[in-house]
Amino acid sequence: MLSPLMFFGLLGLGVPVLIHLINRRQMPPRYLATLRFLDQEDVANSFAPRPRDVLQLLLRLLLIALFVLLMARLIVPSETTAPRALVIVLDNSMSMKREAAPEVTMFEHCQQQIAEMIDGMSEQDMFSFVLVGDRVFIDTGLTRDRQLLKDALSKAWVSDGGSRHLLPCVERGLAELQGQKVIDAAVLVFSDHQSVVYASGDRSPALRELLERGKVSLVLVGDSLPPVDNLSVERAAFHPENVFLGTSSKLTAAVRNRTSQEKTVEVKLLDGSSEGESRAVVLAAGEEVYVDLVHSFDSPVDVACSVEISSDGLDADNVNNLPMRMRKRRQILMIAPPKYQTADEMETSYEGVNLLAYAINPEEVLGLASGVHTSVKRVTPNGLERLSLSLYTTIVLYGVDQLPGEKSLSDLDSYVRGGGGLYIIPDADNSPVKFNETFSPLLGGLEIGVVKEPESALFLSKNEAAVSSPVLLPLMREEWGSPDDITVSRYFGIRSKGTASCVLRAANDDWLGAEMPLDKGRVFLQLFSCDIRDTGMPRSQAFVPMVRAVLDYVAGARDSLRPDIMRAGDTWYTDFLQFRGLGGDISVDGPGKHMFPMTPDGTGVKIHDIFIAGNYSVTHPAKRTGRRRWLAVNPVKGESELNEISEEELSTKLGAGNVSRMAYEEVVNRFSKTREILPWMLMVVFVALIVESVAGAWQSRKRETAT
Numbered sequence: 001m002l003s004p005l006m007f008f009g010l011l012g013l014g015v016p017v018l019i020h021l022i023n024r025r026q027m028p029p030r031y032l033a034t035l036r037f038l039d040q041e042d043v044a045n046s047f048a049p050r051p052r053d054v055l056q057l058l059l060r061l062l063l064i065a066l067f068v069l070l071m072a073r074l075i076v077p078s079e080t081t082a083p084r085a086l087v088i089v090l091d092n093s094m095s096m097k098r099e100a101a102p103e104v105t106m107f108e109h110c111q112q113q114i115a116e117m118i119d120g121m122s123e124q125d126m127f128s129f130v131l132v133g134d135r136v137f138i139d140t141g142l143t144r145d146r147q148l149l150k151d152a153l154s155k156a157w158v159s160d161g162g163s164r165h166l167l168p169c170v171e172r173g174l175a176e177l178q179g180q181k182v183i184d185a186a187v188l189v190f191s192d193h194q195s196v197v198y199a200s201g202d203r204s205p206a207l208r209e210l211l212e213r214g215k216v217s218l219v220l221v222g223d224s225l226p227p228v229d230n231l232s233v234e235r236a237a238f239h240p241e242n243v244f245l246g247t248s249s250k251l252t253a254a255v256r257n258r259t260s261q262e263k264t265v266e267v268k269l270l271d272g273s274s275e276g277e278s279r280a281v282v283l284a285a286g287e288e289v290y291v292d293l294v295h296s297f298d299s300p301v302d303v304a305c306s307v308e309i310s311s312d313g314l315d316a317d318n319v320n321n322l323p324m325r326m327r328k329r330r331q332i333l334m335i336a337p338p339k340y341q342t343a344d345e346m347e348t349s350y351e352g353v354n355l356l357a358y359a360i361n362p363e364e365v366l367g368l369a370s371g372v373h374t375s376v377k378r379v380t381p382n383g384l385e386r387l388s389l390s391l392y393t394t395i396v397l398y399g400v401d402q403l404p405g406e407k408s409l410s411d412l413d414s415y416v417r418g419g420g421g422l423y424i425i426p427d428a429d430n431s432p433v434k435f436n437e438t439f440s441p442l443l444g445g446l447e448i449g450v451v452k453e454p455e456s457a458l459f460l461s462k463n464e465a466a467v468s469s470p471v472l473l474p475l476m477r478e479e480w481g482s483p484d485d486i487t488v489s490r491y492f493g494i495r496s497k498g499t500a501s502c503v504l505r506a507a508n509d510d511w512l513g514a515e516m517p518l519d520k521g522r523v524f525l526q527l528f529s530c531d532i533r534d535t536g537m538p539r540s541q542a543f544v545p546m547v548r549a550v551l552d553y554v555a556g557a558r559d560s561l562r563p564d565i566m567r568a569g570d571t572w573y574t575d576f577l578q579f580r581g582l583g584g585d586i587s588v589d590g591p592g593k594h595m596f597p598m599t600p601d602g603t604g605v606k607i608h609d610i611f612i613a614g615n616y617s618v619t620h621p622a623k624r625t626g627r628r629r630w631l632a633v634n635p636v637k638g639e640s641e642l643n644e645i646s647e648e649e650l651s652t653k654l655g656a657g658n659v660s661r662m663a664y665e666e667v668v669n670r671f672s673k674t675r676e677i678l679p680w681m682l683m684v685v686f687v688a689l690i691v692e693s694v695a696g697a698w699q700s701r702k703r704e705t706a707t
Contacts, residue, residue: 083122083124083125083126083182083183083184084122084124084125084126084127084182084183084184084185084186085125085126085127085142085177085180085182085184085185086117086125086126086127086128086184086185086186086187086188087127087128087130087142087173087176087177087186087187087188088114088117088127088128088129088130088188088190089130089132089166089169089170089173089187089188089189089190089191090107090110090111090114090129090130090131090132090156090190090191091110091132091133091163091166091189091190091191091192091197092107092131092132092133092137092156092157092158092159093133093134093158093159093161093162093163093166093191093194093197093639094158094159094160094161094162094316094317094568094635094636094639094640095192095194095314095639095640095641095642096110096158096191096192097158097314097315097316098192098225098228098230098313098314098642099228099313099314100225105158106192106225107156107158110190110191110221110222111153111156113190113221113664114129114153114190115150115153117668118146118149118150118153119146120668121144121146121149123144124144125144126142126143126144126180126182127140127142127143127144127149128140128141128142128143128173128176129149129152129153130169130173131152131156131157132163132165132166132169133159133161133162133163133164133165133166133569133611134159134161134162134163134164134165134568134569134611134636135164135165135569135609136165136169137157138152138155138156140152142176142180159568159569159611159612160316160568160611160612160613160633160634160635160636161568161569161611161635161636162196162569162636162638162639163191163194163196163197164569166189166191166197167197167198167200167201167204167207168204170187170189170207170218171204171206171207171210173187174187174207174210174211174214174216174218175210177216178210178214178215178216185215185216185217186216186217186218186219187216187217187218187219188219188221188667189218189219189220189221190221190222191220191221191222192222192225192642192644193220193222193644193645193661194639194641194642194643194644194645195641195643195644195645195649196638196639196641196643197645198645198649198650198653198654199653201653201654202652202653202654207654208654208655211654211655211657211658211659212655212656212657212658213657214658215658216658217658217659217660218654218658218659218660219660219661219662219667219670220650220659220660220661220662221661221662221663221664221667222661222663222664223663223664224644225644227259227642228312228313228314228642229259229261229263229312229313230258230259230312230313230314230317230640230642231255231256231257231258231259231263231265231283231309231312231318232255232256232258232309232314232317232318232640233253233254233255233307233308233309233317233318233319233320234254234255234256234288234320234637235253235254235320236251236252236253236254236307236320236322237251237252237322238250238251238305238322238324238563239251239252241325241561241562241563242324242325242326242327242561242563243297243324243326243327244326244327244329244330244373244374245297245298245299245300245326245329245372245373246296246297246298246363246372246373247296247297247373248294248295248296248297249294249295249297249324250292250293250294251269251292251293251294251295251305251307251322252290252291252292253267253290253291253293253307253320254288254289254290254291255267255281255283255288255289255290255291255309256283256286256287256288256640257283257284257285257286257287257288258286258640258641258642259285259286260285260286261285262282262283262284262285263282263283264280264281264282264283265280265281265283265309265310266278266279266280266281266309266310267279267280267281267291267293267307267308267309268307268308268309269293269295269305269306269307270305270306270307270308271295271297271303271305271324272303272304272305276293276295277293277294277295278293279291279293293307297324297326299326300326301326301627301628302323302324302325302326302627302628302629302630303323303324303326303630304321304323304615304617304630304632305321305322305323305324306319306320306321306322306615306632307319307320307322313642314640314642316613316635316639317635317639317640319613319634320634321565321613321614321615321632321633321634322563322565322632323563323564323565323615323629323630323631323632324563325561325562325563325629325630327373327561329372329373329374329375330373330374330375330393330394330551330555331374331375331377331391331392331393332360332361332374332375332376332377332392332393332394332395332396332551333377333379333387333389333392333394333395333396334353334356334357334360334376334377334378334379334395334396334398335378335379335380335381335384335395335396335397335398335400336353336378336380336398336399336400337380337381337399337400338380339399339429340353340354340398340399351531352398352399352425352427352529352530352531352532352534352538353378353398353399353530355530355531355532355538355543356396356398356425356530356547357376357378358544359530359538359543359544359546359547359548360374360376360396360547360548360551361373361374361375361376362544364376377392381400381402381403381404381408382404384403384404384408384411385404385405385407385408385411389411389412389415389420390415390418390420392420393420393421393551393555394420394421394422394423394551394554394555395412395415395420395421395422395423396423396424396425397422397423397424397425398425398427398529398530399425399426399427399429399430399529400424400426400430401426401430401431401434401435401438402434402438403438409438409439409441409442412442413441413442413518415521416442416518416519416521416522416523417518417519417520417521418519418520418521419520419521419556420521420555421521421522421523421524421551421553421554421555421556422442422521422522422523422524422554423524423526423550423551423554424439424442424523424524424525424526425525425526425529425530426448426492426527426529427529427531427534428451428490428529428531428534432447432448432449432450432451432492432495435448436448436495442516442518442523443498443500443516443523443525444498444499444500444516444517444518444523445496445497445498445499445500446494446496446497446498446499446500446514446516446525447494447495447496447498448492448493448494448495448525448527449492449493449494449495450492450493451490451491451492451493452490452491452492452493452510453489453490454489454508457487457488457489457536458487458488458489458506458507458508458510459483459484459486459487459506459507460475460476460483460486460488460504460505460506460507460512461476461504461505461506461507461509462476462483463476463505464476464477466502466505466509467501467502467503467504467505468501468502468503469501469502469503469515471503471515471524471549471550471553472503472504472513472546472549472550474545474549475504475542475545475546475549476504480541480542480545480546481540481541481542481545482540482541482542483542485536485539485540485541485542486535486536486537486540486542487535487536488506488512488528488534488535488536488537489533489534489535490528490529490533490534490535491506491510491512491527491528491534491535492527492528493510493527494510494511494514494527497511497514498516499516500514500515500516500525501514501515501516502514503515503524511527512526512527512528513525513526513527514527515553515554520556521554521556522553522554522556523554524550524553524554526550562574563632564618564629564630564631564632565631565632565634566607566610566631566632566633566634567633567634567635567636567637568610568611568612568613568633568634568635568636569609569610569611569636570608571606571607571608572606572607572608572631573604573605573606573607574604574605574607574631575603575604576598576603576604576605576618576620576629577603578623578627578629579598579602579603579620579623580602580603581602582598582602582620582622582623583598583602584597584598584620584621584622585597585598585621586598586605586618586619586620587618587619587620587621588607588610588616588617588618588631589616589617589619590612590614590615590616590617590631590633591612591613591614591616592610592612594607594609594610594616596608607631610633612633613633613634613635614633615630615631615632615633616630616631616632616633617629617630617631618630618631647661
């Protein structure tokens with residue numbers, strides 16, 4: 001029976017019996033003279049010792065019993081399966097791409113099983129198909145339309161995202177089936193049943209209550225899968241993130257062995273469609289290693305790169321995508337006094353200003369083809385007023401303590417406040433008084449003092465806590481070479497610090513460098529020159545990296561390009577200045593095609609709901625030309641574990657009520673082969689009503705005749 005609680009209605013059988021026991025006898029009137037003038041009133045009921053109209057009483061009891069049985073909805077054995085109401089949930093998370101059989105993924109295997117269930121539907125069955133992962137992608141609702149279910153199943157796809165919405169979907173399906181009056185009602189989950197899928201089950205009291213107190217069962221369909229060899233690329237990054245044409249960058253990839261055996265894997269870098277460097281790596285069981293691959297970029301446009309490992313049981317996590325955003329050609333304006341324009345080539349080659357020019361672009365000085373990424377224009381202070389400063393990424397002032405006029409200082413101030421970078425290096429011939437008077441608007445209250453010449457050259461301080469700016473921390477941490485090779489024998493002291501931040505100190509704790517933010521730009525002050533008579537810096541291995549780091553730092557937003565990298569299913573906010581003012585939607589094309597509207601200011605966009613990993617090209621329909629942008633979408637983390645949930649975990653997370661896990665063949669055989677006898681019960685009740693009506697009419701006629 002479908003509604004056993006309806007048997008409480010049998011308690012109503014006592015009502016007809018009580019009615020028939022109450023006997024309303026009509027006493028014959030007798031008129032007595034002594035009672036003639038008393039008030040008349042009804043004669044009280046009398047309780048008969050036995051029920052009257054026994055036949056009609058029995059018919060009424062039978063009719064009530066039949067109504068109770070009708071509402072209880074009796075079922076009897078049958079040769080066919082009883083009507084079913086099933087919510088079929090198919091997991092489309094990344095782990096469903098694992099192999100279930102040779103050349104068949106777990107997702108494809110589940111699709112085949114669901115197709116068999118739909119083909120086996122009867123006319124009374126109601127199925128609902130739901131494709132769910134990080135959100136619900138397809139939901140047909142309960143329907144008897146077999147073709148609708150087949151069409152929805154044929155459109156099902158597997159993503160590179162997670163399964164965050166699977167349990168909420170199961171909860172909704174259980175609640176939906178509670179009101180269905182069918183013999184078999186269940187929620188069937190077709191998945192690989194990883195522990196991460198059900199991790200939040202114990203934090204959903206509504207779901208546990210539906211399972212423990214409801215009549216709808218939850219069935220996790222699928223056998224325990226055999227373990228597969230799985231290695232994954234956890235993450236990858238370029239160092240540096242942006243490079244110039246003809247230069248190289250180091251890619252560092254984290255590769256994890258998720259098996260219990262030692263494995264050898266080939267790690268390969270792909271630059272667009274061409275292959276780069278590759279390495280074979282041996283990983284112990286459960287080990288994670290970092291693999292470095294160096295690659296040179298010979299194209300001036302941004303390129304979509306990826307790092308791959310050899311194939312295994314789950315290929316979806318074997319690729320990590322990341323774009324390389326190429327830097328535009330950088331132009332440096334170097335301003336130096338006329339004294340450095342000497343004709344003696346031997347002498348000028350060792351002067352600080354020439355050594356600094358070498359550090360800015362050593363490839364150009366050496367005549368290498370890769371040196372075209374940076375150009376250095378040298379002028380004297382008098383030529384400053386005739387230049388458009390906005391054309392230059394960074395301006396370097398070397399050995400300058402005076403400017404030709406107020407306009408030059410005003411132009412520099414506007415340049416820095418607008419986002420430009422200024423790199424100032426005084427030399428030993430500069431006057432501290434003139435220097436402070438000239439550059440005070442740019443230094444934030446900092447003032448230099450007299451030149452200091454200690455008796456013995458000072459080494460650099462390695463105390464990171466003594467500096468408040470991170471720009472030269474790699475120098476202190478020996479990432480660019482040993483700082484013990486660097487000494488300073490002559491430098492300017494600090495008379496007033498103002499709002500400046502220290503970036504480098506000597507061993508005696510004196511400042512050797514400071515930086516001052518100024519609106520959108522930065523000013524970097526180096527308190528010692530690059531002359532080999534003042535410091536050993538030009539002789540050290542760290543000289544070129546230090547100068548380039550300072551130039552990159554002061555250039556700020558003008559020269560900083562953040563790569564666009566996101567995980568499948570996440571939301572990514574980014575700027576597209578090349579599409580400024582165009583409005584409308586941008587196009588994101590890759591493994592799929594998506595359109596996203598520009599923000600109201602017309603410079604940015606919110607990218608979301610991309611669930612397929614890969615490299616995507618970002619364009620605007622109104623501007624097909626221009627710099628190409630790439631968006632890298634990578635698989636979600638956590639889906640590579642491939643740890644199936646155990647019976648103990650299942651009981652802990654979801655409870656023991658109405659939850660079971662079984663193979664697909666067992667699911668097909670679990671449905672009852674019964675049928676409801678509702679039509680027959682309706683016929684019997686109808687006949688009983690007619691008989692009771694006829695019997696009641698006959699009894700009434702009989703009483704009238706007797707009276």
